[in-house]
Amino acid sequence: MLLGTNGSGKSTLLRLLARLLTPHSGQVELIQPVGFVFQNPDHQLVMPTVGADVAFGLVSEHLSLVQVRQRVSEALSAVNLLPLQNRPIYTLSGGQKQRIAIAGAIARHCQVLLLDEPTALLDPDSQRELVANVRRLVKSRGLTALWVTHRLEELSFCDGAFLLEQGRVVDQGNPERLRQQLLKNQPVT
Numbered sequence: 001m002l003l004g005t006n007g008s009g010k011s012t013l014l015r016l017l018a019r020l021l022t023p024h025s026g027q028v029e030l031i032q033p034v035g036f037v038f039q040n041p042d043h044q045l046v047m048p049t050v051g052a053d054v055a056f057g058l059v060s061e062h063l064s065l066v067q068v069r070q071r072v073s074e075a076l077s078a079v080n081l082l083p084l085q086n087r088p089i090y091t092l093s094g095g096q097k098q099r100i101a102i103a104g105a106i107a108r109h110c111q112v113l114l115l116d117e118p119t120a121l122l123d124p125d126s127q128r129e130l131v132a133n134v135r136r137l138v139k140s141r142g143l144t145a146l147w148v149t150h151r152l153e154e155l156s157f158c159d160g161a162f163l164l165e166q167g168r169v170v171d172q173g174n175p176e177r178l179r180q181q182l183l184k185n186q187p188v189t
Helices: 010-017 050-056 065-078 094-107 124-141 152-157 175-185
Strands: 034-037 112-116 144-148 161-165 168-173
Touching: 010 034, 010 112, 010 144, 034 094, 050 065, 050 094, 065 094, 065 124, 094 112, 094 124, 112 124, 124 144, 124 152, 152 175, 161 175, 168 175
Parallel strands: 034 112, 112 144
Antiparallel strands: 161 168
16 A cells, blocks of 8 residues: 555556656656556546446457456456446446456456556445455456555555555554554644
């Protein structure tokens, strides 16, 4: 998990890892393929239906129609949305849209899942459901997930955390220790 104040470099780091940005210096090496999930799923869901959107990312893989259908079914099953395969995207809730974005990433058999504040626009129930779903995918599929968040309660679901300030990692390690440290340093309102 990546933590830090606004402007600390969390989203920039994810975009560098996903190769959406090019570094000005240094190198970025990451296992491919990488799946990227934006904070607002409306920025990445482009097709009219759920199934078509999950299949969209597979175009460059030159798969047969049977292989595409299989991957779409597997990915939608993994996020518990297979029954919505033919539903129009515009009819989905925010949490469902985020899960469709995740399905699109895992349909490509990504090994690393980069999530840029995926719960920021969700209500508490949808937030918990999405966090649990990603946690289950990490365990069942052996994915590595790197998650940007401002919600300290989400630290209880991760294995490790990094705290960024001004583009640099200033602390890392046990999520509960970092949560306690951040709570202690928050101003009283």
